[in-house]
Amino acid sequence: MKITTKFWMGIVVLILLSPLGLILPAHFKAGSAWGEWSADEIQKLTGYVPQGFAKLAGLWNAPMPDYAFRGWEEKGLSYLSFAYILSAILGIFIIVAIAYLIGKLLASKGD
Amino acid sequence: MHIPDGYLGPPTSGLFYVIMVPVWAAASKFVKKTLKASQVPLLAIGAAFSFVIMMFNVPIPGGSTGHAVGGVLVAILLGPWAACIAITVALVVQALLFGDGGITAIGANCFNMAFVLPFAGYYVYKAISHNAPVDSNRRVLAAGIAGYIGINVAALFAGVEFGVQPLLHHTANGQALYCPYGLNIAISAMSGEYLLIFGWIEAIVTALVVKYLQKQAPNMIQEKGRA
Numbered sequence: 503m504k505i506t507t508k509f510w511m512g513i514v515v516l517i518l519l520s521p522l523g524l525i526l527p528a529h530f531k532a533g534s535a536w537g538e539w540s541a542d543e544i545q546k547l548t549g550y551v552p553q554g555f556a557k558l559a560g561l562w563n564a565p566m567p568d569y570a571f572r573g574w575e576e577k578g579l580s581y582l583s584f585a586y587i588l589s590a591i592l593g594i595f596i597i598v599a600i601a602y603l604i605g606k607l608l609a610s611k612g613d
Numbered sequence: 614m615h616i617p618d619g620y621l622g623p624p625t626s627g628l629f630y631v632i633m634v635p636v637w638a639a640a641s642k643f644v645k646k647t648l649k650a651s652q653v654p655l656l657a658i659g660a661a662f663s664f665v666i667m668m669f670n671v672p673i674p675g676g677s678t679g680h681a682v683g684g685v686l687v688a689i690l691l692g693p694w695a696a697c698i699a700i701t702v703a704l705v706v707q708a709l710l711f712g713d714g715g716i717t718a719i720g721a722n723c724f725n726m727a728f729v730l731p732f733a734g735y736y737v738y739k740a741i742s743h744n745a746p747v748d749s750n751r752r753v754l755a756a757g758i759a760g761y762i763g764i765n766v767a768a769l770f771a772g773v774e775f776g777v778q779p780l781l782h783h784t785a786n787g788q789a790l791y792c793p794y795g796l797n798i799a800i801s802a803m804s805g806e807y808l809l810i811f812g813w814i815e816a817i818v819t820a821l822v823v824k825y826l827q828k829q830a831p832n833m834i835q836e837k838g839r840a
């Protein structure tokens with residue numbers, strides 16, 4: 503088997519295991535990464551929401567915020583795990599397409 | 614380590630875009646010279662790997678979370694310039710599609726994770742593995758140390774970028790306008806977490822894959838000119 507085939511299989515395994523990145527933090531009651539708090543969390547930590555932060559934080563409405571569907575924030579872990587896997591698949595499709603495009607544009611012909 | 618919108622003041626966000634544009638241009642130039650058509654799938658795999666490994670948030674019980682970036686491994690296999698491009702693609706998709714990392718902070722996040730991390734890791738690996746046989750343990754150790762140092766240098770930069778904000782931007786009564794924590798807290802938090810926990814994950818991932826490739830695809834880790 504070619505090594506690239508093995509790598510792709512590894513990526514598929516990682517996609518299927520990815521919900522661990524959601525479930526383990528929930529299980530161990532870990533919060534946001536340092537410096538990635540929401541306005542509410544900053545308010546709790548420091549007692550105020552920085553004014554510039556308040557203006558910029560909502561600048562971009564990502565189509566699938568936090569690797570989930572909009573409005574799924576209150577759903578259980580099994581729903582969120584499902585959305586997490588779909589996000590991984592969708593993200594990888596787009597990334598692979600872009601990387602191939604860039605690679606084809608840059609790579610020298612021949613081998 | 615994905616800095617969201619609102620944590621960096623516009624001058625800092627702008628500065629890192631200004632720094633990254635020539636870096637991306639240089640990366641395209643170097644990769645154009647050295648990337649072979651047969652390596653294009655590896656570039657895509659590298660980007661996909663970095664993207665998915667970043668989804669594995671590792672908890673500090675009762676505390677925060679963090680993750681590996683996988684970027685040092687990509688740099689070892691494809692060279693730091695190609696790694697820069699692969700990780701940039703992953704970070705841009707994370708910001709635009711999933712809101713992971715701010716769009717104003719794409720320059721800063723790419724500087725930390727797509728530039729500092731692969732380059733620091735790559736040169737540490739090169740230095741330690743120099744002249745080591747392809748199947749030697751020194752190569753595995755070099756990969757682990759490179760992963761650990763690469764991600765920790767990146768985390769230190771992120772800590773500084775967070776930490777200078779209250780110095781640069783605050784109200785008359787001393788409230789911060791952007792990131793509320795100064796250099797002391799930001800650097801100890803970021804570096805503390807990565808030195809103690811998350812750095813080891815990057816180290817283990819990098820070392821294990823290099824170990825695997827020594828048997829499965831030794832030609833991939835042979836010393837040669839790379840992109």
